Amino acid sequence: MIPRTLFSSEHETFRDSVRRFMQEEVAPHDERWQEQGYADKEVWRKAGANGFLCPSMPPEYGGAGADRLYSVVLIEEQARANNSTLGFGLHSEIVAPYLLAYGAEDLKKKYLPRMASGEMIGAIAMSEPGAGSDLQSVKTTASRKGDFFVVNGSKTFITNGWNCDLAIVVAKTDPSKGAKGTSLLVVDTSMKGFSKGKRLKKIGLKGQDTAELYFDNVEVPRQNLLGQEGNGFVYLMQELPWERLQIAITGAARAEAAVEWTRSYVSERKAFGRPVASFQNTRFKLAELATETQVARVFVDRCIELLLKKTLTPETAAMAKYWVTDLECRVMDECLQLHGGYGYMWEFPIARAYVDARVQRIYGGTNEIMKEVIGRSLGLGAEK
């Protein structure tokens, strides 16, 4: 394998402690969380106490001011542990950074330290029943009324939706202006008129509390607006390379883990009196998957380097998201096949990884939308 060069010994020490946390504080409860459809809030507080939430937040907002490689380690170790229950990444690496970048000082002081401690859980509510890829057509409105915005509408597919204490809501402050009339508002679940719908039953990510959110004349103070009114889309675009790279980082780490579980399984399993590993098909398949996973690893690591230098472009991040998650799904499928019937059994990690992988091609912008982004960067216009 090509050695990785991104991490220092401090990062690796941190990795060991995250790995231990996954083994000791997460794995023993995960089956129960999958059955109930959400994680206990207690694990968020434990993660916060260990410095595993919002690690890159400046210390004045409760973080450690760590570099983004610590975030990468957290994402990778959760993926390697085959844990898709905890929405830590979305909370720490998507929701909190919007607050930090665009929130008023009072808002940051109010929410960020409590997010870093795990006392409050964050969500981001963009998608609606009628608007996912086409976010410009969101129907949720935020109308000005004195010192408040009055929010009305509904959101769906919201990660951390059931457990969340606050959500960044994408709403139209001026529906006549399309994208330019879109704003981001921090809505606290304690505000009157904010309610949570049912937890959605999914084919995978079973312990992840994906939910609907409803807003019925919710009065949101004006200071909860992120940045400038009407600039919501601009802000959403700015954060996209990192958000999409996180999905690719997860995909690469999970693919590596699956190849390793499968390598070990086929060495033990016998058929026709010999290890499954001794069949040429098995060795060729694993050789192919190990090669492609290595290619993904090198590409993703290079993207991480570019991210650290703040030069990762949206189209390169889109390439990483689409290509690595397509590969991840193929790796899971081939590895499951090499497990035979046991691969279809829930107690084998590959079974869960197989169903959990599927959504990686859908959320964070579908892979078709990624190809649109890449196509446009090649100077190829969209169809009229």
Ligand SMILES: Cc1cc2nc3c(=O)[nH]c(=O)nc-3n(C[C@H](O)[C@H](O)[C@H](O)COP(=O)(O)OP(=O)(O)OC[C@H]3O[C@@H](n4cnc5c(N)ncnc54)[C@H](O)[C@@H]3O)c2cc1C
């Ligand atoms: C488990 C899970 C968690 C999620 N978490 C969140 C969250 O936390 N917050 C949030 O806001 N959303 C979340 N989502 C929503 C997710 O981002 C959307 O599902 C996704 O963006 C796709 O939108 P859609 O479902 O409306 O599909 P649609 O937009 O209806 O797309 C349907 C199909 O049409 C294709 N398509 C659409 N437009 C084009 C085009 N221009 N060119 C080519 N093909 C196109 C799509 O690629 C897809 O194949 C989550 C979804 C899931 C399943």
